[in-house]
Amino acid sequence: MIFxxxxxxxxxxxxxxxxxxxxxxxxxxxxxxIVKLYDSSQKGMLVNFFCITGLLTTxxxxxxxxxxxxxxxxxxxxxxxxxxxxxIPYFTKNxxxxxxxxxxxxxxxxxxxxxxxxxxRPQSLILVPALKSEWLIMHVSMMILGYAALLCGSLxxxxxxxITFRKEGNPFSKKNDFLNESFFFNVxxxxxxxxxxxxxxxxxxxxxxYWSYRGISLGFLFLTIGILxxxxxxxxxxxxxxxxxxxxxxxxxTWMVFxxxxxxxxxxxxxxxxxxxxxxxxxxxxxxxxxxxxxxGIGLHSYGxxxxxxx
Numbered sequence: 086m087i088f089x090x091x092x093x094x095x096x097x098x099x100x101x102x103x104x105x106x107x108x109x110x111x112x113x114x115x116x117x118x119i120v121k122l123y124d125s126s127q128k129g130m131l132v133n134f135f136c137i138t139g140l141l142t143t144x145x146x147x148x149x150x151x152x153x154x155x156x157x158x159x160x161x162x163x164x165x166x167x168x169x170x171x172x173i174p175y176f177t178k179n180x181x182x183x184x185x186x187x188x189x190x191x192x193x194x195x196x197x198x199x200x201x202x203x204x205x206r207p208q209s210l211i212l213v214p215a216l217k218s219e220w221l222i223m224h225v226s227m228m229i230l231g232y233a234a235l236l237c238g239s240l241x242x243x244x245x246x247x248i249t250f251r252k253e254g255n256p257f258s259k260k261n262d263f264l265n266e267s268f269f270f271n272v273x274x275x276x277x278x279x280x281x282x283x284x285x286x287x288x289x290x291x292x293x294x295y296w297s298y299r300g301i302s303l304g305f306l307f308l309t310i311g312i313l314x315x316x317x318x319x320x321x322x323x324x325x326x327x328x329x330x331x332x333x334x335x336x337x338x339t340w341m342v343f344x345x346x347x348x349x350x351x352x353x354x355x356x357x358x359x360x361x362x363x364x365x366x367x368x369x370x371x372x373x374x375x376x377x378x379x380x381x382g383i384g385l386h387s388y389g390x391x392x393x394x395x396x
Contacts, residue, residue, distance in 0.1 A: 089147045095140040096199050102133045103196040110189065127175055130188060134168040137195060141165050153225040156379055160198040162226070163375075166233035167191050170300070182289075183296055186244045187237050220318035224311055228336070231307030232375055235343060235367065238300030242364035245293040248286065249358050294357055298350055301364060305343050312336055331381065335374035342367040 109126045141161055144152045152158035171191040174183035315333075316326040327333060346363040349355040 234304030
């Protein structure tokens with residue numbers, strides 16, 4: 086009873102912090118980059134991570150099983166995993182800009198997980214027979230951690246594409262420059278400015294490409310372990326390693342997409358924007374695999390779908 090009450094309180098605290106963070110990000114976006122507000126948002130994300138950790142722990146204690154048995158619990162764990170990966174660059178030198186890119190998604194996932202809009206907390210705390218296995222923690226935790234790492238890596242690839250294909254204005258479009266006495270001086274000054282700008286832009290693209298590759302590689306490893314452990318668990322529970330269940334099929338598609346991404350990374354000519362396009366497609370595939378399949382609510386993994394009133 087105590088832990089259930091504490092869980093309820095932490096849920097409202099997390100949701101309140103998310104609301105404040107959304108307000109701060111809107112102010113930063115609409116007004117301008119304010120250093121103090123930016124620092125407050127980063128510290129708020131850190132506080133939010135500890136709150137979601139407390140929420141996950143109290144739910145674990147109150148439910149008496151590791152919180153990965155349904156959509157509500159898996160969403161909370163996904164929120165925790167995403168927040169964990171999001172906060173790592175904040176403590177790493179020269180990579181704080183990475184957390185700026187992933188923070189909107191981290192806020193959205195945590196807000197959706199704690200709001201209970203489509204992932205309301207189930208009334209029954211009794212596990213279905215299929216979930217009473219030691220493989221539950223191994224399989225589902227690896228899959229969720231894989232999703233979180235792949236989502237973060239894919240977001241960096243999306244940012245890479247946005248910077249790469251952003252249209253640049255022509256700095257020499259003013260006709261008056263040709264009539265100005267200091268034309269050559271102006272050209273030299275502008276060329277130096279835009280050369281420096283292009284240099285930092287190139288450096289940023291390289292950093293995004295590097296960390297996107299690192300994140301996706303880590304997520305791909307987790308996803309592979311999750312699929313293999315799930316196959317072993319399926320053989321024990323259903324007598325077959327693979328049954329082409331909708332969830333299994335989309336997990337395989339997700340694995341193939343990111344395998345193609347890693348393969349493109351072996352070719353120097355396909356690195357950068359080309360591999361980032363594949364990762365961006367993978368971003369959508371992950372959400373179909375994790376969230377979209379649950380909308381249908383069919384197959385052997387239907388226990389993790391939405392409540393029946395939403396189907």
